[in-house]
Amino acid sequence: MKQQRILFGMAALCALLVNSIMFVQTAQASDPKTIAVLYFENNSxxxxxxxxxxxxxxxxxxxxEMTKIKGIRVVERQRIQSIIEELNLNETDMVDKSTTQQMGKLLGARVMLFGGFSNLFNDKLRIDVRIVRTETGExxxxxxxxxxxxxxxxxxxxLVKKIAxxxxxxxxxxxEDRLEASKDGNFNGYVIYAQALNFEDKGKKLEKQGKKSEAKSAYESARSMYQKAWDESDGYEPAKQKADEMASLIAKLK
Incomplete structure (x- = not known):
């Protein structure tokens, strides 16, 4: 089983490498400040x-938030999710140095952002991030x-200002005006937004597999949760945009 997984991973890696060449060349030629934000660790x-x-x-x-800074090129989350799915990576793989370095190269990112968060007592949250050079892991x-x-x-x-x-x-x-245009809302709304992302990713994976009915159901769940996130967060704009996007995906599957 281990050998099969290795062979599958190598085949998928080759396919991703071919598909990523143009993206890598464009990213590196246009702006050296290309960064990939990997999924965070929950240390709560x-x-x-x-x-x-x-x-x-x-x-x-x-x-x-980082895409609001013109001097920084940020890899889209969906590209990161696609590589995670194609290589069948789990949480252990995501903290493996060689794996994350390979991901960074495939994504055309000169640097990567690793992070973790901790929900502390007294309704406080701590967020830690590390900027890592892709080539060396430094x-x-x-x-x-x-x-x-x-x-x-x-x-x-x-954090975005510090990273910049x-x-x-x-x-x-x-x-700075673009960055500060969004105002704080109810924290629970952001958690619901995060839950909706999982349903969206599930729907896209099912749609790729040709399971349109199941994909539609996942998109409907995502749309409902994005709308709820918009309401509870007091108007987090990306939630509204995502709800509209899910509605379009649902319409295409009818």
Missing amino acids: VVDKDKLDPLKKGLADMMIT TLKAEEETGELDEFLTMLQS ADLDVKMTSED
Whole structure:
């Protein structure tokens, strides 16, 4: 079984390498500040199971905030998810140095962002991130933010500013305006948004497998949860955009 998994992984890796060549060349030629945000680790001591969806959700939301900075090129989360599925990676693989370095190369990322979060007592959350050079695995910088749960988005924005500085990217006033346009909402809304991402990914995987009825059901669950996330987060705009996107995917499957 182990040998079969290795052979399957090598075949999938070759296919991904071919499909990624153009992306890598474009990313490296256009901007050296290309970064891939990998899924976070859940180190919580309170509500660990409830917050588990944030492993993926926090990465997605960090990507959303980082794309507001013109001087940084951020790899789309869906590309990362595709590689995880194609290579059949699990959580253990995701912290393996050689695996993550290979992922970074396939994604055309000069650096990668690793992170973890901890839900502390007294409704506080700590988020830690490390900027790692893809080629060597060397940690270039480490940053952290600790704050109240309902300051979640402000914490992400603060981390993005630190990351931009660590990458020697000078933010413009327009960058700062875009970054600070989103305001904090109810933390539970962001958790629901993260849960919805799992249903969206499930739907896309099922659709690729030709299971349209099951894919449609997953998309409907995702749309419902994105709408709920929009309501409970007091208007987190990406949730509304995702709900509309799911509606379009559902319509195509009818």
